Amino acid sequence: MQGKPFKIISDIGSGLNYDKKGLKELIHLICSQQCSQVVVNYQDRLVRFGFELIKDICQEHGVELTVINQTKAESSNQELVKDVLSIITVYSAKLYGKRSHHNEKIIKTNQELFKDN
Known part of the structure; x- marks a missing residue:
C-alpha cells in the first residue's frame, strides 16, 4: 500500500x-x-x-x-463462544448506556427543580 x-x-x-x-x-x-x-x-x-x-x-x-x-483458526466451539461473548458485550453496553442516559435526565430534571429554590 x-x-x-x-x-x-x-x-x-x-x-x-x-x-x-x-x-x-x-x-x-x-x-x-x-x-x-x-x-x-x-x-x-x-x-x-x-x-x-x-x-x-x-x-x-x-x-x-x-x-x-x-x-489463529478457531474451532467451531471457540467461534461460538466468541460470538456469544460478543453479543453479551454489545447488549451490556447498550443496557448501561440506557441507564446512563436515564440517570442524566433525572439529574438534569432535579437540578432544574431545585434551581428555583
Missing part, C-alpha cells in the same frame, strides 16, 4: 448495527469499484457478525480484503 492513495473510514457504534455511515460508504466504494483494497486491523472491527458476507462482496467486485491482525 505504500505510495498508494488511501482513505480512512471509521465508525463509532455497535458492531451489530449495520446502519452506520462508514460501513455504508465502504460497501458503496466496493460495489462501485472505487477501491481496489480494503485493509482492517481486526475482522471484528469491520463488522461483529457477517464478515464472510463482506468478504464475498469484496471477492465479487475484485477488491482485495486484508486483515492485519488475524487470529
Whole structure:
C-alpha cells in the first residue's frame, strides 16, 4: 500500500448495527469499484457478525480484503463462544448506556427543580 492513495473510514457504534455511515460508504466504494483494497486491523472491527458476507462482496467486485491482525483458526466451539461473548458485550453496553442516559435526565430534571429554590 505504500505510495498508494488511501482513505480512512471509521465508525463509532455497535458492531451489530449495520446502519452506520462508514460501513455504508465502504460497501458503496466496493460495489462501485472505487477501491481496489480494503485493509482492517481486526475482522471484528469491520463488522461483529457477517464478515464472510463482506468478504464475498469484496471477492465479487475484485477488491482485495486484508486483515492485519488475524487470529489463529478457531474451532467451531471457540467461534461460538466468541460470538456469544460478543453479543453479551454489545447488549451490556447498550443496557448501561440506557441507564446512563436515564440517570442524566433525572439529574438534569432535579437540578432544574431545585434551581428555583
